[in-house]
Amino acid sequence: MTPVISGPTGKELLNAGVKTSVDEACLPVKVFLGHCLTLRNRCDCFLVPRLVNINRKDYICPKFMGLPEMTKQAVGKQPLVIWKSEKNCALGSPQAVPAALRQGFSARRIKKGLQKAEAAFHTYHRLLQQGLFPAEAEQVLGGGAPPAREKNGRRIGLIGHPYCLYDPFLNLGTVNLLHRYGFAVLTPEYFPPRQIEDELQILAKPLFWTMSQRIFGAFRLLCKEKVDGIVYLSAFACGPEALTGELVKREAKALGLPLLHLVLDEHSGEAGLVTRIEAFIDLLQRKRRFSCV
Amino acid sequence: MRLTFPHMGLLSLPVETLLNGLGHEAVPAPPTNKRTFELGAKYSPEGACLPFKINLGNFIEALELGAEGILMGGGLGPCRFGYYAQVQQRILADLGFRFQMFLLEPLGGERQELYRTLQMLLAKVPVFQAMAAFRLACRKIRWVDRGNALLRSMLPRSKDRVKAQRSYERFLGAMREEKTPEKFGAHYRELEGELRADLWPEAEPPLRVKIIGEIYMVLEPRVNFHLEMLLGEMGVEVVRAMSVSQWVEEHLFGFFYPHHRRRTVLLSGPFLPSFVGGHGRETIAEMVDAGVNRLDGVIQVLPFTCMPEIVAQSIAPAVSATYRLPCLTLVLDEHSAEAGVLTRLEAFVDLLRRRRAVRTEAGRVPSGVPG
Numbered sequence: 049m050t051p052v053i054s055g056p057t058g059k060e061l062l063n064a065g066v067k068t069s070v071d072e073a074c075l076p077v078k079v080f081l082g083h084c085l086t087l088r089n090r091c092d093c094f095l096v097p098r099l100v101n102i103n104r105k106d107y108i109c110p111k112f113m114g115l116p117e118m119t120k121q122a123v124g125k126q127p128l129v130i131w132k133s134e135k136n137c138a139l140g141s142p143q144a145v146p147a148a149l150r151q152g153f154s155a156r157r158i159k160k161g162l163q164k165a166e167a168a169f170h171t172y173h174r175l176l177q178q179g180l181f182p183a184e185a186e187q188v189l190g191g192g193a194p195p196a197r198e199k200n201g202r203r204i205g206l207i208g209h210p211y212c213l214y215d216p217f218l219n220l221g222t223v224n225l226l227h228r229y230g231f232a233v234l235t236p237e238y239f240p241p242r243q244i245e246d247e248l249q250i251l252a253k254p255l256f257w258t259m260s261q262r263i264f265g266a267f268r269l270l271c272k273e274k275v276d277g278i279v280y281l282s283a284f285a286c287g288p289e290a291l292t293g294e295l296v297k298r299e300a301k302a303l304g305l306p307l308l309h310l311v312l313d314e315h316s317g318e319a320g321l322v323t324r325i326e327a328f329i330d331l332l333q334r335k336r337r338f339s340c341v
Numbered sequence: 342m343r344l345t346f347p348h349m350g351l352l353s354l355p356v357e358t359l360l361n362g363l364g365h366e367a368v369p370a371p372p373t374n375k376r377t378f379e380l381g382a383k384y385s386p387e388g389a390c391l392p393f394k395i396n397l398g399n400f401i402e403a404l405e406l407g408a409e410g411i412l413m414g415g416g417l418g419p420c421r422f423g424y425y426a427q428v429q430q431r432i433l434a435d436l437g438f439r440f441q442m443f444l445l446e447p448l449g450g451e452r453q454e455l456y457r458t459l460q461m462l463l464a465k466v467p468v469f470q471a472m473a474a475f476r477l478a479c480r481k482i483r484w485v486d487r488g489n490a491l492l493r494s495m496l497p498r499s500k501d502r503v504k505a506q507r508s509y510e511r512f513l514g515a516m517r518e519e520k521t522p523e524k525f526g527a528h529y530r531e532l533e534g535e536l537r538a539d540l541w542p543e544a545e546p547p548l549r550v551k552i553i554g555e556i557y558m559v560l561e562p563r564v565n566f567h568l569e570m571l572l573g574e575m576g577v578e579v580v581r582a583m584s585v586s587q588w589v590e591e592h593l594f595g596f597f598y599p600h601h602r603r604r605t606v607l608l609s610g611p612f613l614p615s616f617v618g619g620h621g622r623e624t625i626a627e628m629v630d631a632g633v634n635r636l637d638g639v640i641q642v643l644p645f646t647c648m649p650e651i652v653a654q655s656i657a658p659a660v661s662a663t664y665r666l667p668c669l670t671l672v673l674d675e676h677s678a679e680a681g682v683l684t685r686l687e688a689f690v691d692l693l694r695r696r697r698a699v700r701t702e703a704g705r706v707p708s709g710v711p712g
Contacts, residue, residue, distance in 0.1 A: 072643075072651050072672055098615060107419035110618040114652030117613055121655050253427050253451055256418030287421055287648040290388030291428050297386075298431055311388075 049149070052091045054083040057217040061086055066314050068122045075283040075313050076211045077111050079218065081122040093127040094119060095146070100134045106256045109288055140166055176237040181223065182214045204231040204332075205270035207263050207296075208281035209289070212312060219281055220318045222310075222325065226279070229329055234275060236266035243269060260292040267296050277306035277332045279325070284313035306332060342461065343368045344443075345403035346412045347396040350560030351485050352585050354517055355478035356412075362474025364465030370403035373563040377402060382675045384432055390421060391644035391674050392557040395564060397429050404438045410461070415446035415454070420619035420649055423450075447592070477522055479589070484525040486584045488512050488532050493580070495536040496573030497547040506570065508535040548693050551580045551631040553624045554642040555650050558673060559583050565642055565671075566679045568686075572640075575690050580636060582627055583620075612656050621649030625656055632664025637693045639666060640686075645674035667693060 054061075057079055065082025084094060096119050099112040107113070116130045129146045133139035142150075142158050150158060168189070175185040180194060188194050204226055212219055213235055226233050236244070244265030248254060255261045263280075270278055280296060282289040293309060300307040308328040310321065345368045346356050353369050360367040370377070373395055381398030400411055416423030430442045443458040444451070463471050492509045499505040512532040519525065550572060558565050559581060569579045591601040608626035616622055624641060631639045641657065643650035654670055661668045669689045671682060 070651060070654050072645065072654065074651075100615065107618070110419050110621060110648040110652055113419070113615050114613065114617045114621065114649075114655070117615075118652060118655045121659060251427075253415075253424070253454070256423060285388065285646045287388075287390075287646060290386050290390075290646065291421055291424050293388070294386040294428055295431065298435065 051095075052087060054087050057082070057215055062217070062314055069118070072285060073118075074111065074285040074287075075218065076209070076286075077115075077118065078314065079211070079215070080115070081119065084119055084123050088123055088126060091126075093129055093148075094123065095129045095131060095149075097139075098130050098132045099139075100132070101258070102133055102139060103258055105254070106258050106261065108258055111287075173237070176235075177240060179232070179234070179238055181233075181235075202231050203273070203275045204233055205267070205273075205275045205278035206233050206235050206281065207266050207270070207278060209259050209263075209283065209286070210237070212281040212283055218283075218312055220312075220316060220321050222279065222281065222321065225322060225325055231276075231329075234270060234273065236262045239266055239269050255288075255292065257288040257292070260288045263289075263292055264295060267299065271300075271303055271305055276336065277308065277328065279328070280307060280309045282309065282311055284311050306335065342366070343407060343409045344412050345370055345400065345406075345408035345410070347399050347414075348373055348561065348563075349557055350562065350585060351482065351489065351513075352560075354485055354513070355482040355585070357517070358481055358520075359474055359478035360412075362466075362477060363462055363471055365462070368403055368406055368408040370399035370406070373399065373561065378675050384436065386428070388646055389428075390647050391564065392555075393421070393425055393429070394675060395557075395561075396425060397432065400429065400433060401436070401438075404433070404440055408440065410441045410443055412443050412445065412458070415444040415450055417447060417450050418618065422619070479586075480522050480525060481516060481519070482586045482589070484529055485513070485516050486586045488516070488529055489584070491529075491533060491536065493569055493573065494578055495540070496570070497576045497578050498540045498543070499536060500539040500541055502574050504539070505536055508532055547576050547578045548637045548690065548697065549578045549580055550690075550693070551582075551627060551636050551639045552642060553581070553583075553627040553631075553639055554620070554653075554671075555624075555644055555647050556583055556588060556620050558642040558644055560585065565673065566677075566682045568640070568642065568671075568682075571683065571686055572690070575687070577690055577693075580631075582630070583623070612660055613653070617649045617652045619647070619649030621653045624650060624653040625660060628657065628660045628666070628668070629664070632660065632666045636666070637697065638689065639668050640689070641668060641670045643670070643672055645672050667696070 061082040062079060063082075064085045065078040065080070068085060069078045069081050087094070096116045098116050099108045101107050111118070116128055120128055129148045131139070131144065131146055133144055138144060140162055142155065142162060145158060145162070172185055172189060175188055176182065180188065184195055206213055206223065206226070213223070216224065223233055244262055247265040247268040248261055251264075255264060267278065278300065280293065282293055297307065297309065306328070308324065310324065343366045344360055346353070348370060357367040357369055377395060377398035379398070380401045381394030381396070384401070385394040385397050413426040413429070414422070415426060418424070426442055426444050433440065443461055444454045445458055446455045448455070466474075488509065492505065496502055496505055509532065512528055515528045516525070519528070552559055552568065560583065562569065572579050587601070590598045595602060605623050605626040608629040609622045612629070613622055613625045628639050641650070641654065643654065657668050657670070660666065667689070669685065671685065673682075
């Protein structure tokens with residue numbers, strides 16, 4: 049079997065995704081379907097995850113649970129292979145591997161393969177916790193040198209779902225912009241999961257979305273780290289973010305921490321985004337100057 | 342304690358009975374109105390779904406009337422409803438209201454929270470009286486739902502539709518006041534007599550349309566622009582499986598009524614083999630049911646940004662094609678206007694009428710058979 053991987057997100061891909069999905073779907077689903085459509089003529093079948101939950105007691109989000117069906121609707125006849133993760137069937141376990149992929153391999157070989165994958169996954173996450181971004185971490189994993197960044201000690205937090213933070217097309221290069229201004233950018237993946245879990249204890253009822261937990265926990269950790277400010281990137285029509293965002297906003301207001309909440313969708317224009325981020329950075333600098341005096 | 346609760350269609354009737362029976366004072370919010378929409382939309386997060394906003398508006402209006410406690414449902418996710426109460430509590434507290442929030446969490450969720458709520462609810466009266474109050478509320482909602490179903494089937498057939506609706510309003514008013522179970526049946530029979538008194542002689546069965554979708558939007562007529570009445574006035578019989586009593590059976594006493602869940606899993610299996618939260622799976626199951634029973638069409642109602650229903654909406658075309666079942670999706674939020682909804686409904690009903698006429702003219706049996 050040869051895996052075929054779709055390329056980076058682009059305008060055409062996004063438009064194709066927007067066309068094929070229902071209007072109300074959120075941006076990431078549209079992008080996902082766009083990626084599927086670009087692969088349609090290049091592969092025999094799709095491997096689609098059905099991420100019900102990756103931790104006990106919490107879910108990813110309903111759209112991830114129905115992702116295979118939505119994909120089927122978009123790509124038509126092409127067969128789907130569903131990689132399912134559920135309460136009693138973790139993503140890395142041998143029984144989670146779809147039967148179609150397992151065929152013809154011994155149990156030992158599958159187990160070995162999964163171990164290898166897990167080791168790579170852990171190394172990758174360790175690199176992210178050192179403050180690298182996914183593209184840079186992949187470079188390092190491939191044997192390259194970690195990129196050097198100029199440092200002036202100013203740090204800014206960037207929170208949101210991973211697909212918003214790490215896809216430069218979706219967030220219109222926000223990360224690069226912040227780097228250009230000389231900020232060190234801290235994301236939720238910078239913090240070890242254990243620390244994030246500890247931060248969630250203050251909630252009266254645990255959040256039942258894994259990603260929202262990560263966002264909220266990272267937000268509190270960023271406050272403790274005393275970053276200059278936080279940029280919150282969210283996707284339009286994202287369900288969990290509507291409620292988590294409100295909690296984060298109210299918390300930030302209570303703590304007096306500058307927060308910029310940007311909502312991304314397929315109509316976002318770079319100019320509008322850049323203006324707002326620049327204005328936010330100006331405010332941060334002003335705040336810094338006045339609090340020094 | 343003066344307790345309030347969110348509105349959802351006919352839910353206020355049994356809950357009021359229950360709370361009063363338990364020795365508390367029920368303070369129902371004023372029926373959802375324009376101000377509720379405004380308050381809800383003003384103080385809620387922008388991206389939250391419509392039920393969240395309306396609930397919040399209800400709470401604000403009830404707290405202004407002097408409610409001291411809020412009784413609210415909980416959930417285990419992944420639907421956002423499970424986290425409504427926590428965010429609403431935060432918003433209301435920041436607005437300066439003083440109140441207590443009591444959550445009815447499902448078993449398997451926050452046990453302490455459920456325990457605290459039950460302790461508060463049952464503190465005033467002995468257990469046998471509480472049981473009686475609960476039984477009374479259950480019976481009341483059953484009869485009310487039955488009356489509602491009767492109206493839905495009679496309205497398109499009756500000569501004077503305004504009068505039929507008035508009889509129904511009177512029935513609801515009488516049921517709301519009733520404190521004992523003896524006369525529930527009598528009120529129902531009275532309504533039945535009034536409705537049956539003036540019917541058109543049956544020439545041709547009216548169009549039958551099923552309403553599916555998110556439970557709040559389906560059940561709350563003040564939010565879905567009285568969809569059922571509008572359709573009834575157009576001469577369409579509205580069918581729906583969803584009701585407050587059915588919800589109680591399925592979600593509170595699912596253990597005793599396992600057939601609801603089995604039916605959903607069985608019907609939705611070929612199209613959506615996984616749970617997607619909320620009523621996503623039920624929507625698909627009901628749509629399949631409508632197709633199998635050869636209904637004329639389905640209308641899916643959902644609040645804007647509802648996650649489970651968007652999954653269902655994406656799959657709906659497949660079901661629609663398989664059973665040749667016309668489907669109209671209405672996505673509503675606080676900016677929706679009645680005229681827009683009405684136009685779409687009229688167009689949809691015209692389409693269904695034409696479809697039926699063409700089929701009978703061609704001498705074909707109106708079929709929903711796949712293939």
